[in-house]
Amino acid sequence: MIPYLALAAILFSIGLFGVMTRRNTIGILMSLELMFNAANINFVTFNKYVVSDGLVGQIFAIFIVVIAAAEAVVGLAIVLLIYRNWKGIDTDHFTVMKW
């Protein structure tokens, strides 16, 4: 179980790093997908080793995949709007809520 969880942790950290450091908004969305999938791995792992029978974790993972797709749609729509307003999708552009 440990290697799977380690993999998930590494994936999550990489995704997080991407979210926090990427300038490109599309990149951030992609990094988010990594984090989702890290979570998926955890669900599947726990389903396999902790919950002995049933498919709860598996089903959860599939739901997350679907919702992540929907989320990507919303995220891309936001990115499009950002592009229209600032003629670019770098995160530097939309720090208008600054102090």
Next chain:
Amino acid sequence: MTDYSWLVKNIYITALLPLLAFVMIIFFLRWKEKLSAGFSISMILLSWLISVYTLIEVVAKQGAVYEAFYSFMSLRGFNLEIGVLVDPLTAIMLVVVTTIGACVQIYSVGYMHGDPRFSRFFAYLSLFLFSMLGLVIANNFFMIFIFWEMVGLTSYLLIGFWFEKDSAADACKKAFITTRIGDLGFLVGLFMLAFYAGTLNYGAVFDQVSAGMIPVGILTAIAIFIFMGAVGKSAQFPLHVWLPDAMEGPTPVSALIHAATMVAAGVYLVARTMALFVGSAEASMVVAIIGIITSFIAATIALTQNDIKRVLAYSTVSQLGYMIMALGLYGYDTNLGHHSPGFYAGTFHLMTHAFFKGLLFLAAGSVIHAIHTNNIQEMGGLWKKLKFTAPAFCIASLSISGIFPLAGFWSKDEIVASASHHPVFLILTLAIAFMTAFYMWRLCFLTFFGEPRDAEKYEHAHESPKSMTYPLIFLAGLSVVAGWVGIPNVAPWFASFVYHGAEAYHPHWSWLMLVSFVIASCGIYLAYLMYYKKSISADKVAEKFGLLYTFSYNKWYFDELYDLILLRPIMTFARWMWSFDARVIDGAVNGTGWLTIKWSDIKLWFDVWIVDGAVNGSGWLVEQCGQILRFLQTGSVQFYVLFVVTMTVLFAVFKFNYIDMGFESWLLVILLVITLAATVGRMVSTLRVKTDSGSDEKES
């Protein structure tokens, strides 16, 4: 009692008519002078008719008493009543008051002609007549006191009618305040009466007195206190000083109020409350002594005065003293069981005096109207100019001197008769009769006879209009005949009509009549010698009696005496109190204010620095915290994520129970920490790049 006609039972109408005139003039008619005067006069004439009718009916019913009242206020068995009492005394007074009132009002049309406050004068006269008639018809002490004060008020208003003159303004204040002293006594008397008798109704009180239910000592005190009211109102010694000054008022006022009616109210009061004085010999003696002192002092002062109205004023005081003395002696004699004509004499003289003294004042007003001066030394020879006024004045003078068969002779004679058992009183009474005849005829000779002493004024003198002379003629007639109702043995009607006690007094001829007649004639003859024939020089007589003359001329120095013993100490005390007030009271008040201001200053400081400081300080602190914390709001979503994750990690590290934590959890934490470190490192490097480029841009 019940068989009186409707008019007598509703006698209050006679008083309400002048009140109606007052109200109408004040509210509706005062812009129309003729209408005001006309309305006022018609009301008093109507009132006069009712009064005459009442007198006739009371005479026809042989003096039966009519009384009606209802309870005005009831306090634990003590009743204050409003009611009327019609008896012979009331009926006589009604006729006297309305007769003089009507004459004076008609006279005023001429006398007050052209005065800017013509209507108001009639309004005040009407108000006075209402008060006076109310005083006369009252059936209890409560009502008489109210009307008593009201006549005082109207007297004040009318003395000060020409208030532009300082002397008139001072005189009305003097009159009001001086009479107030007497009224205070009156009020105390009423309180005592209410306390000891438990009622203020005349009849009920007198019944208790005659039944001996009130101790004699108390009764004496009550009687003297009530007499104090009469002393003030009737200008008796020592409160007589206001009446001569009251002559500052218009002459019709002097005639109506200060000669015939209001000042007689004191005499009326004593006559009305005779039962109290009969019950107490001491009180009666006080009354008689005050009366004779007043009469004597006033007569001596009248001898030397030069102001025509002042001579008449002192004459009035003197005559009122006469009446008071007669009433006092009646009370004294009756108390001791003797028969006395005093009551009859006093009321009889009250009536005749009202007519001839009213006439004297009106005639004097006519003279003043003609010659525009009050000083008899500037007059003389006016008989030729004033064809009506002069004879009227002389008739009245004869009457007051006591010359047979004029009104004054009969009434004055009864006063002399009432003093006949008291030698001191008798001598003084006769002396006063002599002085009265002398000063009245001194006035007549100086005014109407001899050579004019002021030619210019004499030239411009003219007889007064008819509205003024007709009342004079009417009153002159009354001054002659009014006494004939009391001729002993021939027509002793008045004595049997107005009587007090069980049996009527029957006047009779006596040698005293001859004596008083001779004395009066001597007085007139002396005046004739001194001021007409000039065979005795008036100046030489004055020189011979230098001290006495000065004393009399300066009115016995009463005003100066009062000034010295009363006014100055009071004024000094008042000034002392004023300085006490200015320093101590005002000091305390101002000091309190000063302390309050200082205390407020401290509170202001506390409020500004401590309370406001706390409030503003809180705000300032919050603001400063906000200033620091605002830097967290970078607007960068990634920074927020960093922040959230950092906090989560810190929370995990410090808060979780990491003894039980498995390897995989540690791995995650370590990985996250590394990620965070990497991110921060990345950010810092990015910022550095940015600032560099920013500064580059600035340089370029």
